[in-house]
Amino acid sequence: MTTFPNDFLDNFATSLLGSKPSYENPRHRDILNAFTVVQDLEQRLLTVLTAPPQPDMGGAEHWEACTDLLIERLVAGRELSLLLSTPCLSAAEEAAADAVWETFGIDTDEQCCQEPAEPAACLLDACSNVFAELGDPHAVASADLVDALRHLPGTAGNHWRYSDLTQARLAQLLAPHGMQTRDITLPDGRRRKSYSREALLIAIGVCTSC
Structure with a gap:
């Protein structure tokens, strides 16, 4: 059963409509999780950039924290881009692709x-x-x-x-x-x-x- 956006409401709707339960595609969940991470990092970066420096943190430490967050955000964005651009093949499609390679003797x-x-x-x-x-x-x-x-x-x-x-x-x-x-x-x-x-x-x- 899908767990997004609301497990209770999804179960209720399935029972009410008498439809078959829907199941998550793990790849779709990975994309959703990666997008959530990007949003969270952007919010954290915005908070750090706009918040006044803490009394116990020097200017260099403050900007180092900003830089680390920015790098983490760029890496997360790259991961999301790779997930979105990578084709998702079914088992049958993968078998068909392997068969094509075999015809070339590979x-x-x-x-x-x-x-x-x-x-x-x-x-x-x-x-x-x-x-x-x-x-x-x-x-x-x-x-x-x-x-x-x-x-x-x-x-x-x-x-x-x-x-x-x-x-x-x-x-x-x-x-x-x-x-x-x-x-x-x-x-x-x-x-x-x-x-x-x-x-x-x-x-x-x-x-x-x-």
């Missing part, structure tokens, strides 16, 4: 398992080590990943050292590798903005379908 599984053209970035290796230290869970919260990476020496990417990482900066560094946060329920029961292990493996170049 083995999609063989291509998938080839070694990556370039070595994985150091940041991806560092993220992989964090996952391994935590027992390779299916996902790690963005905040937890940042906390673990901050203890590392050296530069994470661009001009940021690992010790200076924030969630927004990590999102900017991982976005070019196709890694985006999702609302994921973690093994400890928390539901947080998290990075999935599958997305990390794909970014490194490891085949996850074999």
